Amino acid sequence: MSTPTSPIPVAVLGATGTVGRRIVERMVRHPWFDLVEVAASERSTGRALGEAWHDPDALPTEVRTLPLRAPAGPFTAPLILSALPRAAAATIEPALVAEGRLVVSNASAGRMDPATPLVIPEVNPDHLELLGPAGTPVAGVVTNPNCAVIPMTMALAPLHEAFGVQAVVATTFQAVSGAGLPGPGSITMIDNLHPWIPGEEEKIAVEPNKLLGTVGEGRIQPAEMVIGVTSTRVPVLHGHLVDLSIRLRDTPSLDAVRARIRSWPGRAAELALPSLPPQPLRLADRPDRPQPRLDRDDAGGMGVTVGRIRECPVNGVRMAVMAHNLERGAAGAAVANAELVVRTGRVPHAGGQG
Amino acid sequence: MSTPTSPIPVAVLGATGTVGRRIVERMVRHPWFDLVEVAASERSTGRALGEAWHDPDALPTEVRTLPLRAPAGPFTAPLILSALPRAAAATIEPALVAEGRLVVSNASAGRMDPATPLVIPEVNPDHLELLGPAGTPVAGVVTNPNCAVIPMTMALAPLHEAFGVQAVVATTFQAVSGAGLPGPGSITMIDNLHPWIPGEEEKIAVEPNKLLGTVGEGRIQPAEMVIGVTSTRVPVLHGHLVDLSIRLRDTPSLDAVRARIRSWPGRAAELALPSLPPQPLRLADRPDRPQPRLDRDDAGGMGVTVGRIRECPVNGVRMAVMAHNLERGAAGAAVANAELVVRTGRVPHAGGQG
């Protein structure tokens, strides 16, 4: 287990987007990292970060004056957090790896690549072995899952470990900020909901199986949960809620399910990563929770709240899970993965080959 | 089949509530009925209907001046439409029946009473036999289902008839007007959703089985669908959407499912009830529909829109269905049932025993 003795230089790509901004905000107050480089789309290149910021006073002076680079670099930082759009990520991130960087990416581009770890620290930190053994600096890409997959898989993980998850019928209620700036048009979202998010259901059906799979011989053996998904967009600003009907291999009592959710330590507990709350899941103690606006900011936006655990007459267990889609579901997820690669000693030496 | 040769006198109970108002609005332009009496809660008794109306000019003069009676009457109309709250309905409706009235009720009080028909005209008009044979005037209560149950059951009915529905995992997105005036507090509903509606899931789990059951020997043999439900409240004004994952006995192709939905005539087609659209279900031809605001006013609020039909890897078929909760789900449902009792010759002679 490695704790940095001096700040680790990092670069943030896509620094002016919805997710990138929150990564920057997390970086400027982070105990381990030193934000030394930022990049945005070509048309912003050359401006100072502060000029592209909604509220420049909120940034420390030295960060405000960082020049916005082109997303392809060059960068000196060995560790790069990427909030690039999918298409840009697909070409730029591999090039950065080829230069020797370790890229922690929120983009969906490489998530299902067999050689790329898709990681939630509490769920599958061991999948980093795809990159090489702990303690060995390495170039590569580490991805975090889709913003609805994260809370969903975190609720499933303790059940899968203990009771075996066989099938899941999921319905998501996704906030507008999940669509990036400026969000869906307000003409669509006032007094309405949108019953389909293109491309989303496909991700939610496969990513949990990769996350809950086992790593071995340089590849992931995915779990075999059968997952059916409906993804909807609702007029909520932040916070994705997922309604889950779950079929288990075993037949635990509801109290056993509740106890399991409440006491699950996760697999990153001993790593004490700075962004993660001590307990991965919070069990709501009221029947009308989780609610996006009331629960999304729990644990600095990194809390995952489970509620409404009850019997499902069709599949066995029903529950709801909710987390902040921009924090736990994206920016905070990437930062936690960055902490994980640091803690496991995988960050390359500063400067890389750049 | 009976067509009224002169207008049938009707009374409306709970005439100033969210649902009652819409029943009144439907009555004043109805080809068969003559609104002769209105009642509201005790504290309104004695005022004219127009005084309690948001927009009195919208009412014909003779309706505007109708005095508001106490909900227990007395009434002269043989046919009474009730939008009373549950508790009031439980005592007042049986008393009206004892006086010889036929009460068409939107209240949940008597829905699951074994002797009381729970009816959607397109789904189970034959359940009226519980009251007695067609053509015979009768006193009694006819109820319509919960506002989310109506679109859900209308989507399930053609599948159940053709392929046998075994199990359903349902998730509802219910509009705020379903909670009655003034709706949930805006502090709850701005930038938020509410993941639980007390009492609602229980109704949605049982009413569809009664509706799709068979009538015989003075009782209903319910269908045996296993139904698991999550009910949520979303910041939408009108229009309940239900996401359905359906397990069928047979394994029809998705095209067969679509064709069945599109061509289902319903069981009220030959009755030509004035409030019902010619085709009970409309199949949306775009993947991002139904949407509450865009589809709820179809067919004067009586349209039921199905969309997103696709494979569910867990249960077989997945789809969404949506209808206007106050019209198709309540006021229009009661009026359609009133039309049904008229058409089948069950309305008692004017004046009853009152």
Added chain:
Amino acid sequence: MSTPTSPIPVAVLGATGTVGRRIVERMVRHPWFDLVEVAASERSTGRALGEAWHDPDALPTEVRTLPLRAPAGPFTAPLILSALPRAAAATIEPALVAEGRLVVSNASAGRMDPATPLVIPEVNPDHLELLGPAGTPVAGVVTNPNCAVIPMTMALAPLHEAFGVQAVVATTFQAVSGAGLPGPGSITMIDNLHPWIPGEEEKIAVEPNKLLGTVGEGRIQPAEMVIGVTSTRVPVLHGHLVDLSIRLRDTPSLDAVRARIRSWPGRAAELALPSLPPQPLRLADRPDRPQPRLDRDDAGGMGVTVGRIRECPVNGVRMAVMAHNLERGAAGAAVANAELVVRTGRVPHAGGQG
């Protein structure tokens, strides 16, 4: 006064935008007009109108199959309704006039041009004299005002005629549909309002003076009201509300102001234009009105509701006025102007020089 004996062929430009769609919808059910040509932006050219329509079944067959032309034409219709964006209007509309067409435009491009009439039929139908005398067919452009200016000026007109309006402090609450599809981003508009609409306050400060000006010698002598404006965007779908503090030359009682608003016939009453309600202004009889959602659909969207008339200790009179921004404020405004040019015998002979 001219009533068409056979349908007048019209073309609609910008037919697939927020406003253009509503013009098309008004045209297909209009007693005087025959929609023969439609145009949209270059990238839609060649498709049938029905292919670009959200709900093609809502269009009559002959309209559904109309091919989308380029906005510059050519067109055979002598009368053209334009919902083009400002920049396109600035070049295309004059070219159509040069070909001999009469263009009724919703665009802001030419509104303040001294030779172009800016018209609300009830307010200043005589301004059409800028184009030439009634009864004489003519090529030219007739514009309607900004969507917030229309209700505001309709409330001011009867007061100006009777009492002399000297100064106005206006605050607008503008709906998101006023910004065109897809509206402001939902991330901006959920749980928020936007205190500034670029370019809007400038229009609202000058257009009312042109509208209430006098025509003579081929030019408009504008009124001299001093107008200060704040324009805001609020999370409402349709309906612009304007709060007005008004200083009058005379000092009528509030009852006299109310009577004036209620009884104002407007200047188009004798023309009996099909789209206009018999009474231009409706005085709300409740203190909590007008409300956008409850009042915007009055008179098919062409109603203008005034309310909250009371003393302003600073300027004398205070009131609120509200109308549907897409109907009375745009599409219906253009159609009413088209009716006005027909009624006053100014439409050129079919075919023009095209």
Added chain:
Amino acid sequence: MSTPTSPIPVAVLGATGTVGRRIVERMVRHPWFDLVEVAASERSTGRALGEAWHDPDALPTEVRTLPLRAPAGPFTAPLILSALPRAAAATIEPALVAEGRLVVSNASAGRMDPATPLVIPEVNPDHLELLGPAGTPVAGVVTNPNCAVIPMTMALAPLHEAFGVQAVVATTFQAVSGAGLPGPGSITMIDNLHPWIPGEEEKIAVEPNKLLGTVGEGRIQPAEMVIGVTSTRVPVLHGHLVDLSIRLRDTPSLDAVRARIRSWPGRAAELALPSLPPQPLRLADRPDRPQPRLDRDDAGGMGVTVGRIRECPVNGVRMAVMAHNLERGAAGAAVANAELVVRTGRVPHAGGQG
């Protein structure tokens, strides 16, 4: 100037309401106060505060177990913060004063009482002289103004001091939380706004003149600004925005107005009250601000943001001002007044006569 050497015992009345909760939250982390007693409505009496709390874990243990008293006491705390409803405040607060307590009240009941100080620390701390000289403990009531009056008057105060405010035309955009739990019904507020808040305009027209008045001979000589107000409710959760058109005695340049707003120290600067930001007003540096959701949490909810300063052709100067209605406009306002009475040595000795 007095700094407490030991924590001052305080009681909070109405502790479970919208405002009372926020006072409790501010108290439990306050450097000067010790929350020793809480009270709520009669029907909660006897329960522990934590039982009535939405999120009991957020309260320190010793506060969670405080029993809820009846609002009339008895209390031992010499200093009482009251968030009682108007009617309850009118009877209970004078009784507490008679017992020797100093009551800092958010209720509107006594605000315009000539003997009761109505105070914003930055605006008129000297009005406390109504109670007696600084340094002398005293029983009495100190009130804070209406939640829209606070930001409005804070924007007017520096202008009034420097240039003389003669007249104001104000339009408010008030958030739903200003109406208390559960807020206006969501049926009213979805896709709508409400153009009238009963009783509100009357308060906004008079309270600023009392606040900007001069104290002498045991009474307030109010300022003589002529104020006309429209109050509206908009679908925003928190944050009241006020649009102001201002007539000044002098004719400063807009730059002088901006400089005055930006540099105004307020009259509490030297008191360094813990809840107040160092600079009372923040001048937004973007033309599209203040926005409620983006600016309301500035300075822990105590920031007041001014923007859109520009010329008003009618009255001279126009601007917008916004603040969090529950924090700066209510709970934080009361706490700041409590700090002010402590700092000026007016809190009675613990225990009073109780």
